[in-house]
Amino acid sequence: MINNNILFPVKVPYSTAPDIVKLKDDFTLTPISDRIRANKLKEIDEFSSDLFNEIQSDNLLDCLNVINAKYNLPDSTTILDLAMNVEEDIAILKSGKVIAICFCSPSGFIPAQIVGKSFHEIHQPVPDSDLLLKMSDKLTSMMSDSSRGSYRRYVWTITSNPSMSQHPSLKNKIIPESIDDLYFRSESQTTIPIGDNVHMLFAVKVEMNPLSSIWEDCEKRNLLINSIDSMSDAMLDYKNLKLIKSILNNSK
Ligand code: HEM
Structure with missing residues (x-):
């Protein structure tokens, strides 16, 4: 049955250009549901400290306080605490450098390993990304600027791994043979300035659907x-x- 509610940000040609769009409405973090809490706990049980990491500092505590107050969330003193209160995967950047992250459903990277890295360093493995890399400083100062507000971009891929997490250790565990073995994975990524024009919140929501739908x-x-x-x-x-x-082209 066709499902028209699926997030489907597919464009032709595919591009890594920084296609961010300014959000018109205020962004809000989503208080966590039982389903997502259970999923986050399961992932943390399996991948533990791969999924979260932070550089402890007063700056980080100040950011967490601002975020908790702004979105009316319970107090949290670590990025893991905050992540367990909201549905989104979250990271905090300072001057374009990741200072804290908790991603329970990462695309193919290990979240803990990007703490301390700059936007430019993180995106170096991405092919065809000359423009993105060249614009790194401009983009990160724009996304931290309170007068500009929030931005959104969408990401998609197709995978044979049905879990929201695409942790690298799960790669190629299932070798797909047909459309029925595949899933359409999309991410809605939002950047939100935290208020001092230096720090920003990065919040990601993941959606998985059978490709057959x-x-x-x-x-x-x-x-x-x-x-x-x-x-x-x-x-x-x-x-x-x-x-x-090749599976897709043979199933036209
Ligand atoms: C202007 C906003 C951004 C743009 C245009 C952008 C663009 C991209 C692109 C094109 C990719 C590769 C393919 C894909 O998944 O689409 C990617 C991967 C990635 N991005 Fe971003 N990104 C943005 C913001 C961020 C932020 C704020 C973070 C901070 C955590 C981040 C972390 C990553 C990571 C960790 C990867 C995977 C890199 C790897 O494979 O090792 N991105 N990004």
Whole structure:
């Protein structure tokens, strides 16, 4: 059955250009549901300290206090505490450098390893990202600037791993053979200035849907195939989409 409520940010050609859009409405963190809390606890049980890390400082405590007050959340003194109160995966950046992160549903990277790294360093493994890397300083100062407000971008991929977490250790555990073995994964990523023009919050919501629920929709199916066909070899490797590209093209 076609599901029209799926977040489907697929564009042709595929691009890593900084396609951020200014949010018109105020952003708010979502108080955590039982389902997401159970999922976050399960991931932390499995991957423990890979998923969260922080550089402790008064700056971080000040940021957590501002965030708790702004979104009416219970007190928290660590990024893990805060993450367990909200549905989103979250990170805090200072002058473009990650000072705290708790991502229970990361795309293919280990969250704890990016603490202390700059926006530019984090994005170095991304192929075809010259423009993104060149604009790193401009983007991070823009996204921390309170007078500018929040920005949003969307990310998508296709994977054979049905869990929201795409932790690298799960890569290629299931070798897909058909559309029925695949999932459409999308992320809604929001940046929110914390108020001092230096710190920003990065909040990510992940959605997973069986690819079969999209495949029946001809327009979406064509967009997906055309977007994947437009990716460079390096991008297909990076996103682990080479085999998936052939499955999609053979299932047209
Ligand atoms: C202007 C906002 C941003 C843009 C345009 C951007 C762009 C991208 C792109 C194109 C990719 C690779 C493919 C994809 O998943 O789309 C990526 C991956 C990634 N981004 Fe961003 N990003 C932004 C903000 C951030 C922020 C604030 C963080 C901070 C935590 C971040 C952390 C990452 C990480 C960890 C990866 C995976 C890198 C790896 O494979 O090792 N991004 N980003």
